[in-house]
Amino acid sequence: MSATTPESIESPLIRLEGITKVYGSGTAAVHALKGVDLKIDKGEFVAVMGPSGSGKSTCMNILGCLDTPTAGAYRFKGADVGVLSRDQRALLRRTFLGFVFQGFNLLSRTSALENVELPLIYRGIPARERHAKARDALKAVGLDGWEYHTPAELSGGQQQRVAIARAMVIEPEVLMADEPTGNLDSTRSREIMDLLCSFNRDRGVTIVMVTHDARMAGYAGRIIRFLDGLIDSEEPGRRHAL
């Protein structure tokens, strides 16, 4: 990464400036983002809300370095992500970002332990160390004893815990969670949220979470609402109020 601006204590972990994203071209062009400015500091827990088509998913994809903006600057730890190649962005993701999806996205017919080991394999970490780290990560999400179960043998809540362990095993700077409780009942959802909060609080991991559910958003420190490709409003979450 070529850092054009040196990282300082004041500079935020994530900074979006005038981000636009246009799909298609000409009259069929869809303006998904129309100039978004956003700062997220290290250690924050941000919930992103908004109706479908409001641009929140597009924004998440850009934040997660899965997509590139049409215009505007995205600085991650002070470095310009816009100039990175596809492979460089992959390296950035495997080093700094953890992902949790609504549909869990675990490899089927593969044990929980192997699922958690996956990002470590791409990092080239030797097998022994990998096993140890994956076990620790599973323990941290309360799944010790379930290492050799495949996703089909686990409940939805347990599967999401495996996914969180997979995201956390690389000790990421940012955890990107896309509707992590979307497929879970309210009890499981609360458990998952408590888990995320504890990682945010105890390990200082920055969390950016998309959700439809205001109760889940309430766990965050800050709630950002998208509307028609722009940030409509920002408000503190419940934790902030407490």
Next chain:
Amino acid sequence: MIWETVILALRAIRRNVLRSFLTVLGIVIGVAAVITMVTLGDGATEQVRADISSLGSNMLQVRPGQGFRGPGGVRMFAERFEISDAQAIEREIAGLQAVAPMTDQSAQAIYGNRNWSTSVMGSTNDYLAVRDWPLEQGRVFTEAELKSGRAVCILGATIVKELFGDQDPLGAFIRLDRLSCQVVGVLASKGQSSFGQDQDDLVMVPIRTLQRRIAGNTDVKAVMVSAMDGVSTETVKGDIERLMRERRRIPVGQDDDFHVRDMQEIVSALTSTTRVLTALLGAVAAVSLLVGGIGIMNIMLVSVTERTREIGTRLAIGARENEVLMQFLIEAVVLSSLGGLFGIALGLGAAALGAHLLGMPFVLNPGIVVLAFVFSASVGVVFGFFPARRAARMDPIEALRHE
């Protein structure tokens, strides 16, 4: 990383044994066909070679007329050989072990009320030396018998069995057409030749006996010559050709009206046939390997589509393009290599069985086994590349959204 991927690929294959097996069936059949054909071909060649060396590897045949000619070759009228030609060869050419003029014709052999249609061959005792053919019992012809063309004969093992059964043939008189002939010896059994002929189905008489008392002419069909050990058959062949051209007064520039064949020539004539056959079957097998490769490509494409979400997940957690490419490429290679190994095992098994049933030697050709394996692995590389590239180039966002 590569080793991990190989293990992952093996695991994926084990999860879907039936589909994996059907996928590589084309490769299995192709490789098995190549291995079977080449192994059997080698066995056949080896057998021909062994048979011919049992005829005597230092043996040459001199015959009137021209040698093997392709279609359209003109067969000229050729003056026949006589016993004097054989005598001249024996006298003039150095380095010879034995020289035997021979001629043969078919005849009825009759003993008591038994009757057998066979080939009567007239030659000298040298014929047995040339062919390295020992007697089972009795004796060879005497000088006097050979010179004056007496009615004596030596029987092949098949004749003894057909005419005498368990009786002792020595001293008995058999009839060859109208000639009554005393049995003085019995040849050891030689079995079938590589052309499927029964070599033991013959009656041997002194050459003059055959010429004068059965055939009624002075023809010699061939002169069999064996060179001494350490004497090159090439040299002997050249010497005989020069001598015969002189004796037959063939002007310079005109083709020989006789030919000298050494065993090497016969071996190569026979093995070239098997080689053409092997090449032809090899081509058929190559086509089936191509079809097998397309089968692998097809299934890999299906697999890539099925696993779109998995690919998306891998890309999201930081897999680079090349890493995804390698994963699917290795899967294809592992699949096709397994097919290759299976095909090799099947092919060798079939070849061993075939060799056993056909009574041929089983010749393992390690070169072709290695080649077949390398080839099947490369089929995986070639036909796995396109699906693997498709996987590697997926957009992670699209892939994650895929249902």
